[in-house]
Amino acid sequence: MRAIQIHQTGGPEQLQLVDLPVPTPGPGQVRIKVAAAGVNFIDIYHRSGLYPQPLPFTLGLEVAGTVDALGEGVSNWAVGDRVGCVTAIGGYAEYALAFADKLVRIPENVDLETAAAVLLQGMTAHYLALSTFPLKAGDACLIHAAAGGVGLLLIQIAKRLGARVIGTVSTEEKAALARAAGADEVVIYTRESFVERARAFTNGRGVDVVYDSVGASTVEGSLDSLRPRGMFVTFGNASGPVPPISPLTLSSKGSLFMTRPTLFHYIATPEELRWRAEDLFTWIGAGELQVRIDRRYPLAEAAAAQIALASRATSGKLLLIP
Structure with missing residues (x-):
């Protein structure tokens, strides 16, 4: 064979x-x-x-x-x-x-x-939205790579659960796909700050959870987009592995939670x-x-x-x- x-x-x-x-x-x-x-x-x-x-x-x-x-x-x-x-x-x-x-x-x-x-991307989206940070109606989530395989599925599942979704993408074409999947707002990160948009999306409070599959290039902005006691979910390394983060950083940015899940522990x-x-x-x-x-x-x-x-x-x- x-x-x-x-x-x-x-x-x-x-x-x-x-x-x-x-x-x-x-x-x-x-x-x-x-x-x-x-x-x-x-x-x-x-x-x-x-x-x-x-x-x-x-x-x-x-x-x-x-x-x-x-x-x-x-x-x-x-x-x-x-x-x-x-x-x-x-x-x-x-x-x-x-x-x-x-x-x-x-x-x-x-x-x-x-x-x-x-299967792999859909079950990833499923565990992220239903288990890692179980979304409920009214929650605000930031989804990076929103037009990617996981991103498009995660948007749809988040909307099923009643959450509000802001996604990041790199082009207008990808923005259209994310909107068609149900995203409430889409940020073209090559043109504008997703941190500023996430803050505006939540009237300055910050999102409840960030689902980040990008890794190294988005980690700082992801942390800055969260509300106090929000959760940073880093589940991929598309731009490279996330560098070490001091617990004091999580404290100073609002007593944040951070997790690095993988599908195989959720199945x-x-x-x-x-x-x-x-x-x-x-x-x-x-x-x-x-x-x-x-x-x-x-x-x-x-x-x-x-x-x-x-x-x-x-x-x-x-x-x-x-």
Whole structure:
């Protein structure tokens, strides 16, 4: 089968299209015939070595497809079942493995590409808005990268919960996408201060929470946009890792809270995983959550897909189609 591997960490040039044996599922595992694989920043972190992995390493955690084979002891899935996973083993490939208890069932009214496009980013948006800082009606939230994959979904979920949303984007085109998703206000950060706009949006008080996937370049402004005892949620490093922040900084800016969550701690049990995925699929099936697929790439163009994602020039999801 064809797959994308790295044999050493580094830039996109390290991504190699290779031929590998079709993997055999071990105990508790299933094999998935991959219909689509999501391209995510965590894949870039694996490739670059920010999140080290044993080498050689086949990239890709997020897939949707059909069960192709069952490992020993798997009784709750059958060959042909439509499934998705955000903890796949070797998802940038024609076939991937996954542990049976980490799968979610994809309903017939959600196509496999949409499922691959929504699982990781959609469940991220879900935990951010419902668990990390549970939004309620009237809360004001600032969402960075509001026209990105997580951003567009997070806007929609925040509005479902009755929150007021101000988002940041880099261009007029992205601003239009964020507004269409439901953002109350959108700031083009290349032209104006999002701190000033966030303060004006809240009549000088500051927002209740900042959801920040950008990292190094926005951290200072994010902290300055918060109300006293507000929460800074830093969940990505698109512009580089957030530098160390002194607890005294949090104190001086209003007894702020700071957290650095990751999805895998919010889907740690099968019950929580199913809750988040089933909410997303229900909303999609009812036409209440729109999933934007920005581009689809053949597997051989994985490097181009990662370059596009890292450029922050995309709006929505990037998929690899084996």
